[in-house]
Amino acid sequence: MSLHAAAPTSWQAERRRAFLVGLAPSLVVLLAITLVPAVALLVASLTPLSLTDPVATFRFDDPLVNYRHLLEDTRFLGSVVTQLKLSVSSVALQVGVGLGIALLLHGPSRILAATRAAFLIPMVLPPIVVALIWKILYTPDISPLHRAAEALGLPFSSLIANPGTALWAISVADTWQWFPFTMLMVLAQLQMVPQGPVEAARLDGANRWQVFRFIVLPHLRPVLVVCALFRLIDSFKAFPLIYVLTNGGPGTVTEVTNYYGFVQAFNFSFWGYASAIAMVILAGVFALAALVSRLGWNPHHEHR
Numbered sequence: 129m130s131l132h133a134a135a136p137t138s139w140q141a142e143r144r145r146a147f148l149v150g151l152a153p154s155l156v157v158l159l160a161i162t163l164v165p166a167v168a169l170l171v172a173s174l175t176p177l178s179l180t181d182p183v184a185t186f187r188f189d190d191p192l193v194n195y196r197h198l199l200e201d202t203r204f205l206g207s208v209v210t211q212l213k214l215s216v217s218s219v220a221l222q223v224g225v226g227l228g229i230a231l232l233l234h235g236p237s238r239i240l241a242a243t244r245a246a247f248l249i250p251m252v253l254p255p256i257v258v259a260l261i262w263k264i265l266y267t268p269d270i271s272p273l274h275r276a277a278e279a280l281g282l283p284f285s286s287l288i289a290n291p292g293t294a295l296w297a298i299s300v301a302d303t304w305q306w307f308p309f310t311m312l313m314v315l316a317q318l319q320m321v322p323q324g325p326v327e328a329a330r331l332d333g334a335n336r337w338q339v340f341r342f343i344v345l346p347h348l349r350p351v352l353v354v355c356a357l358f359r360l361i362d363s364f365k366a367f368p369l370i371y372v373l374t375n376g377g378p379g380t381v382t383e384v385t386n387y388y389g390f391v392q393a394f395n396f397s398f399w400g401y402a403s404a405i406a407m408v409i410l411a412g413v414f415a416l417a418a419l420v421s422r423l424g425w426n427p428h429h430e431h432r
Contacts, residue, residue, distance in 0.1 A: 166410075173407045177400035194404035204405065206380060207388040214299055214384055215363040221303040223356050226310025227348070231340075233311070234318045244315065251308040259372035262301040263288075266373065288373050291381045298369050298382055306362075310355040317351040318344075361413050385409055 174191035198204050229247065233240050250258065266288045268274040277283055287297040325343050334342075367386055370376060376383035376391070383391075386409060393402035 169403050169406055169410075172400055173403035175400045177398075177403065179397035179399065194401050195408075197401065198404060198408065203380060203383075204385070204388060207383050207385045210295065210380075210382065211364065211384040211386075214295055214302075214366060214382075215360055217296065218299040218302045218306075218363055218366070219356055219359045221299060222307045222359050223310050223352060225303060226307040226355065227314055227352065229307070230311045230314035230318065234315060244311075247311060248308045250305045251312075253305065255305070255368035256372065258301065258305045259368045262297075262304075262369070263372055266297060289378060291378045294374050294378060294382050298366065298373055301369055301373065302363070302366055306359060309359065310352075313351050313355050314348060317348055321347045357417065361417055364409060364413060 173194055174188060175186055176193065177185050233244050233247070253261075265271050265273050266286060268286050274283070287293045321344055326339055329339050329343055364384075364386060366384065367390070370382055370384060370387050374382040376387050385405060389402045389405035389409070392398045392405065
C-alpha cells in the first residue's frame with residue numbers, strides 16, 4: 129500500500145516541478161518588465177531626483193518629502209478632481225452607450241452582423257489617430273460638424289477651447305473610441321441569456337422593459353461590472369487625447385493627474401516628484417480595482 133501511495137505523490141511532485149520549470153522563463157521576463165520598473169519608480173519617488181540639481185539626485189535623508197508636497201500642491205489636488213470627473217463621465221457614457229447599442233444590434237441578421245463589425249473600428253484605431261480625428265472635428269475652421277451647424281444656423285464655438293466644455297469634449301471622444309468594448313462584451317453575454325424565462329414572461333404579459341429589467345439585466349450585471357472596472361482603470365491612461373486635443377488647457381481645466389506628472393517630469397525635470405505622482409496613481413488604480421471588484425462580485429449583491 130505504501131508503494132502505491134508513494135507513486136502518485138512522486139508523479140504529482142514531478143508534474144509540479146515540470147510546470148515550474150516551464151513557467152520560470154516567463155515569470156523571470158514578467159518580473160523584469162514589471163517589478164524592476166516599479167521598484168525603480170518607488171525608489172525615485174523617495175528622492176529629490178531632478179536634472180536641475182544632480183548633486184541632490186540620490187539623497188534619502190527625507191524620503192517622504194515628495195508625498196508631503198503632494199498634499200500641499202493645489203494643482204495636483206485639482207488634477208485628481210479633474211481625473212475623477214473624466215473617469216466617471218467617460219465610463220458611465222461608455223457603459224450606457226455600449227449597452228444600448230448592443231441591445232439594438234442583438235440578432236441573427238447579416239445586416240446587424242455587418243453593423244456590429246463597423247462599430248468595432250474605433251476600438252482598434254491607435255489612440256493618436258483617434259485624437260487627430262477629434263482634433264479635426266473640434267477645430268471650427270476645418271470641422272465638418274461646425275460647417276453643418278453653421279449651415280443650419282446653429283453656430284457654436286470650439287468645444288475644446290471653452291473651459292466649460294473642454295473636459296466633456298474629451299470624455300465624448302474617449303467614449304467614441306471605447307464604447308465598442310462594452311458593446312462586444314454585452315453582445316457575447318446576451319447569447320448566454322436563457323430564452324425560457326424570457327418566453328414565459330412574455331406569455332404572462334410582460335412588456336419589453338419588464339423583460340429587460342427583471343430577466344435580461346440580472347444576467348448582464350456581472351459583465352457590466354467587469355466592463356466598468358476595466359474601463360475605469362484604463363481611463364487613467366487618456367493621455368494621448370488630452371495631449372493632442374487640449375494640452376491640459378484651457379488653463380488647467382483638462383490637466384488630469386498623469387498629465388500633471390508628465391509636465392513635472394518633462395517640462396520641469398522634477399523626476400522624483402513626478403515619480404511620486406505616478407506612485408499615487410498606481411496605488412489609486414489598485415485600490416479602485418479591489419474596491420469595485422469586491423462590490424461587483426459580492427454574492428449578496430448578486431441575489432438582491
